[in-house]
Amino acid sequence: xxxxxxxxxxxxxxxxxxxxxxxxxxxxxxxxxxxxxxxxxxxxxxxxxxxxxxxxxxxxxxxxxxxxxxxxxxxxxxxxxxxxxxxxxxxxxxxxxxxxxxxxxxxxxxxxxxxxxxxxxxxxxxxxxxxxxxxxxxxxxxxxxxxxxxx
Numbered sequence: 570x571x572x573x574x575x576x577x578x579x580x581x582x583x584x585x586x587x588x589x590x591x592x593x594x595x596x597x598x599x600x601x602x603x604x605x606x607x608x609x610x611x612x613x614x615x616x617x618x619x620x621x622x623x624x625x626x627x628x629x630x631x632x633x634x635x636x637x638x639x640x641x642x643x644x645x646x647x648x649x650x651x652x653x654x655x656x657x658x659x660x661x662x663x664x665x666x667x668x669x670x671x672x673x674x675x676x677x678x679x680x681x682x683x684x685x686x687x688x689x690x691x692x693x694x695x696x697x698x699x700x701x702x703x704x705x706x707x708x709x710x711x712x713x714x715x716x717x718x719x720x
Contacts, residue, residue, distance in 0.1 A: 593644075598626055599637045606647055606661030612668070612677035614656055650677055653708065671711035673718075678711060 593599075601622055606613075613621070619634040638659055641647040648660040652670055658677045660668075667680040685705065693700040710718060 593640070596637065598622065598629055598633060599641065601625055602634065602637050603641060603646060603661065606659055609661070610679060612650060612658040612660050614658055618659065650706075652677065668706050669711065670706055670708045671714055672708055673710055673714040676711050676713075680707060 602618060605618060605621055611617075615631070615635055615638055618638065619629070619631050622629055622634060638647070638649070642649045642659075645663065648663055650658040650660060650668055650670075652658055652675055653672065654675050656675070660677075662679070665684070665686075667682060667685075669678045669680050670676075671678070686703075688703055688705070689700045692703070709715075
């Protein structure tokens with residue numbers, strides 16, 4: 570007879586000692602966050618998301634927004650972008666694409682460009698390990714900040 574043991578420890582679930590994904594309980598607030606991120610291309614911060622979601626759920630806490638954002642990132646349903654100023658921005662578009670970070674205004678923009686995934690082959694040429702992917706950010710001045718600097 571086989572005994573299956575499922576344990577919960579620090580919000581992680583273990584099945585016979587192996588970490589596993591638990592089925593998440595549906596949350597209207599989490600769905601509202603996902604919905605908001607799926608319709609914006611602004612790459613908002615947690616504070617901006619909080620202010621927007623509060624319009625629909627006035628009693629939601631900032632902590633709840635942060636927990637749900639981190640959970641959605643963990644589940645691969647949104648992307649977390651760590652910015653140069655130490656803040657995090659969030660993106661509902663999980664399709665492979667590239668980001669531009671403005672050094673002046675800290676704006677995050679999507680870059681429309683051809684894939685540069687061949688960089689994995691180049692990086693692996695003199696590397697004995699296995700390269701499985703890359704994260705590439707471009708930075709400089711966004712069009713608006715660039716115009717202001719030219720004046």
